[in-house]
Amino acid sequence: MCAPWRPAPAGSGMQRAALTGVYGPLRGGARRRPVVSWPLVCLFHTGLRAFAADKELLVKLRKKTGYSFVNCKTALEKFSGDSKQAEAWLHEQAQKEGWSKASKLQGRKTKEGLIGLLQEGNAAVMVEVNCETDFVARNVKFQQLVQQAASGTMFHHHGAKDQLTTYTKHFMKAAELSQLRTGPAGCLLSDQLALAIGKLGENMAIKRAAWVAVPATYYIGSYVHGALPADNPSLTNIVLGKYGALVICQASEQSQKSNLADLGRRLGQHVVGMAPLSVGSLEDEPGGDMETKMLAQPFLLDPSITLGQYVQPQGVSVLDFVRFECGEDTEIPEAE
Structure with missing residues (x-):
């Protein structure tokens, strides 16, 4: 119901307007009847x-x-x-x-960007998404694109992590990633990439991804270096930075289960900092700073011992690892 109309205070501009617009012009001082209802x-x-x-x-x-x-x-x-x-x-x-x-913008160099690491139970994904400048890499919309790439990779491999008897890892290149969807009813990553380019005005590329899954007796250590502060509520369960590592380990019955997360982080730090090329074995002779076999390298957090000497008393076996460095020129290995 409409509110009843009441006249404005006498002499006000509103009243004069009302007298002219609602009651019509006054002639000879006589008040006319309203011409509107x-x-x-x-x-x-x-x-x-x-x-x-x-x-x-x-x-x-x-x-x-x-x-x-x-x-x-x-x-x-x-x-x-x-x-x-x-x-x-x-x-x-x-x-x-x-x-x-x-x-x-195609063809413009994309050496900046972010590594995104997403871990869900016994599976983990690491992706690299590139852009032209570090300024754009810190933009929320770009970071959301990194999360979409990680989520799309995880969703694509969702069913493959069940009933494993040993660990598995799979690498994906840009062409394959572009055809993934971000979820059951999600958009193609190629479309999300185009949207981000349109909004931010820089060339970008979803360069590569690695997916790792392990059975119950294994675990995945992880670490991201140069991680950004988690102040964006739209980014969930993903860690962003410039370097990332996944380390696949097998724990013995004697190992302390409560310490595995911390141990996995330290192993990830070692992989990021020392950049090994292979795991090697506990029988390898200790090497120096130029050593490329992981277990024979000086342990990053205690160079007086090798990494192998550090993990052996922990009741843990290091089986494999994946290391990403944002902007590096490298051939993506074939799927294993």
């Missing part, structure tokens, strides 16, 4: 409600999609306030713009 006031209030509703839709669409107010307003006007159609149209236009920019 209550529905005009009702329409005024209805218009306010419609305006508020339109503004609320605009704010919601802007918050949900991240596109500019101007583009969101255009989309809502185009589809008469239908937010679902407006959102679909916005994504379509952004996709077109993103692919166009991606085509123009």
Whole structure:
């Protein structure tokens, strides 16, 4: 129900406007009868409600999609306030713009970026996503792209981690990654990449990924160096940085299960810092700083002993590892 109209205080500008617009002009000082009726006031209030509703839709669409107010307003006007159609149209236009920019920027060097590490139970994923500048690497939208790449890789291998009798690892290159989806009903990573390029205006590449899974008697140690502070609530269960390592270990019955996470982190730190090329064996002679066999290298956190001498009393066997360094030039190994 519309609120009853009451005249403004005498002499006010509003009253003069009301006398002219509602009652009509006064002639000879005589007050004329109203020339309009209550529905005009009702329409005024209805218009306010419609305006508020339109503004609320605009704010919601802007918050949900991240596109500019101007583009969101255009989309809502185009589809008469239908937010679902407006959102679909916005994504379509952004996709077109993103692919166009991606085509123009193709070929520009992408040496910066981030390593993303995602671990879920007995499986872990490590991805590298590149961009042109470190400034963009610190942008939330770029970091969300890294998470999407990690989630897509994990989802792709979801069923393969069950009923394992030994560890497994698989490497994926850019062409294969681009065809992955971010989830059961998710978008292609190639489309997400184009959207990020369109929004941030830099060339980018989802370069590579490694997926590792182990059975119950094994575990995966992990470490990310140069990790960014976790101040973005949209990034969940992923660690971002410039270097990353996954270390596959087998624990004996005598090993302290409560210490495995800390031990795995130290092994990951060693792999990142010492960059071994192979695991080697406990029988290898101790090497110096140029040694490339992991177990024969001086332990990063205590160079007076080798890594093999550090892990042997722990009741742990190091079986394999994966090391990523952002921007490095390297051939991705074949899947094992």
